[in-house]
Amino acid sequence: MRFVVLPTIIFLSAAAPGIVAAEDFPHPASADQVAETSGQKLDRLLAELKREGNPKAADRIARRIQQEWSQSGSASVDLMMQWAQKAAASGKYDVALDFLDLVVTLQPDYAEGWNRRATVHYTMKSYAKSMADINRALALEPRHYGAISGLARIMTDTERKEAAVDAWQRVLDIYPALRSAQERLSTLSEELAGRSA
Template sequence: MKQIASACLLYVALSVAANAQDCPVAPDHSADVSAIIAQIQDAENEQAARVLSNQLWEFWTDAPDESAQAVLDRGMTRRNAWDLLGAIEDFDRLIAYCPSYAEGYNQRAFAHYLRQDFQSALPDLDRAIELSPNHVAAISGRALTLLGLQRIDEAREALSQALELNPWLSERHLMAPGGPLALPGEDI
């Protein structure tokens, strides 16, 4: 029985590796993302920054090919309809097909976060950030996930990193006096 299980695991691993080789490299939007982040940092108000922030999603959700795009779009639609388990299945497929595409991990983390499965969300966020270091949404999502895990100091550090990239994030209120991530001694 162990030999059969081992053979099945090997087959699955080889299938995933073969599929991953079929996935093209995701478009490199790093220069565009950096330019928009610079504009956000110079924005005069939150509304202007929000318009710019929405442009970031156009780059982050630009999947490597049509197949990956279809799976990403379906997963996001399922997530928006609160079919979180179905969304996770789609994001699992996307990650198996395109393991170097950051948004697959970020979206799966978001579905886990919505399920309040913070333990499952955190490794996906870490991987998304590793693949896309200026992914402000993944970094702020990591802060919220760490807050959900009651890892306050780490959450504060992650949110500070996100706010360096986008000082207009709505999550900034979490660090205001009286907020759950306010510095000690800055409470009301």
């Protein structure tokens, strides 16, 4: 949580030039207003992503969306997310899970915390746990194409190709220019067509 510190103002005289009344200062935004502004920005970026056909331009928009999703609003949670990322990158998945368990306990409405924990579970081949976390992430942010991509990968790994096709199509409904999703969807569709031929 960030605290805004306003300087103390000494009022010498009501007629003194350059002196402003307290009501002339903008009031700090309430938590609801900040969340609404962030939500509006996310809506706008996701709308831009849906319209963007150029993969490089879409990738730039996607990175901005990821930045929005990554903002937990808590310095402590952000730090634990960083530690979890470093631990996972070093192959210390149990350590990463310890941090991510704390993240989702401290901030259960933070979709990216659930998504990151789902990713670690997926890496460890703990598909049931990964699915449970993906479901929590998507309940909080249904447009989280990263979480839906994780779902598609699990469906592919567990030989549920029709479900994987549906999941990749959901990803492309949100992020049409995502090349990796296009390629995976094409490959799976060909495999299913060959199987039914």
